[in-house]
Amino acid sequence: MSTLLEIEKEILSDFELFDTWEEKYHYIIELGQKLGPLEDKYKIEEYKIKGCQSSVWLNGEERDGKLFFSADSDSTFVKGEIALLMMVLSGQTAEDVLEAKLEFIDALGLRQHIAVTRANGLASMIKQMKTYAFAMSSANK
Amino acid sequence: MTPFNINKIRSEFPILSEKAYGKPLVYFDNAASSQKPKVVIDALVDYYSTTNANVHRGVHFLSQKASTAFDAVREKVKTFINASSEREIIFVRGTTEAINLVASTYGRKNIGQGDEILISAMEHHSNIVPWQMLCEEKGAVLKVIPMNEKGELLMDQLPALLTDRTKFVSVVHISNSLGTKNPVKEIIRQAHAKGIPVLVDGAQSTAHEVIDVQDLDADFFTFSGHKILAPTGIGCLYGKLHLLEAMPPYQGGGEMISSVSFEKTTYNEVPFKFEAGTPNIADVIALGTAIDYWKQLDRKAAGAWEKELLNYATKLISEIPTVTLIGIAAEKASVVSFVIEGVNAMDAGMFLDTKGIAVRTGYHCTEPVMHFFKIPGTIRASFMFYNTKEEIDALAENLTKAIALLQTHSVA
Incomplete structure (x- = not known):
């Protein structure tokens, strides 16, 4: 398993191929379309991160000392964003997830497009992922 | 062609x-915000380049120049919406502030426990929340004119919704999310038959229709400058003079007073009573330019x-x-x-x-x-x-x- 920073670097080098917002948009939509399904039992209020323009359902669970996420959204673009976060954070230890600075997000050059949809909720998704990590790390102490 | x-x-x-x-x-x-013609952009630059000074206070050249330009816009707005007096025009930040002003002054004074305020099913949040806040404060009730699947108000239900307890009607002229043009003149006619004043939210309509507040017989009418080719941060509240005169002030400060002592303050006349503090001079002047643009269009x-x-x-x-x-x-x-x-x-x-x-x-x-x-x-x-x-x-x-x-x- 690559470290979190290594994966971030890989994503960034993928993104370097894209010059335009249009190319980045298509890439993220593709990631969203490929994101694995979320079991229906998690598509309930308890797992929901509500936004103004889209909803996200997120579950995190521990397997072999690592934290794994699964998620869904009614927006394919938001699913693509989750997929990016999951590439980096899913399969890492709770401690690594908690400490992740996720500086690659700024380097993607997406902020201007996603910041405007304030309820797009990238920040809420990260917070929720870290909450799972915190719960897992607290339970193991 | x-x-x-x-x-x-x-x-x-x-x-x-x-x-x-x-x-x-x-x-x-x-519908969120219009673009601006060059003349409006130039008016802002010109104001700050040649005229900038506070209004209504200075004895000096610039202040007089700024005051003259500023005061002229009230007359332009009056003509633009066909008010009967320029004193009926109050400069505000936009429609949201205009509605909040009416809710906090006219509303606070005239609406009490058990009274009803009537809005429509297609209001913008800015014509819902100020009334809900007032209802919460006063124990009043918010009622809603329903609509059909096409997005048209069910006008046949209006008579029953205008009850003995209805103290105010606030309704959108053109819906921002549906585009529906509401029959506000008829709503006003029916409300007035029962002595109920009506506010028309003209945030969308002012850009698409020639507004005549006297023909509508609206008691209050609101619009935002930025949706009608003018800058952001400026809008207008129109109110019938006798209503404005009977309303308590909105915010306290300079400009809105006639005299101040620690014992008692007397308030300035309408419209200044509702315009505390230094007004948005540059944007008012550019609003005037936008109105000139509409006039030549x-x-x-x-x-x-x-x-x-x-x-x-x-x-x-x-x-x-x-x-x-x-x-x-x-x-x-x-x-x-x-x-x-x-x-x-x-x-x-x-x-x-x-x-x-x-x-x-x-x-x-x-x-x-x-x-x-x-x-x-x-x-x-x-x-x-x-x-x-x-x-x-x-x-x-x-x-x-x-x-x-x-x-x-x-x-x-």
């Missing part, structure tokens, strides 16, 4: 020749052109498979709101954005409307007289592409 010189008009708006991501900008978010031709754009877009967009229009009232302004089966509105909006096309997606600050139609939001394209059919072609073409990319399941 276009009914008026669209190329000339477009050349008057510098931003319309800008590019978005290297592509020609297609601006279809006019052939508004009949502009209105006819917008109608043509609306009909053209309605036809083109409704012909795209899996698209459903939201808001199909018989009387509509140039707004097309729609949903696409299996496509998230925000995803489609972002796709259009990558092509340089600006639309709005989501609730449009009318969450109850979305609940009524049981949808999570719409894609809204709203047109102004400076838009073109070619731009609508680009929208329709790219919507088809967005659907091909984004539709999550095949729709029969």
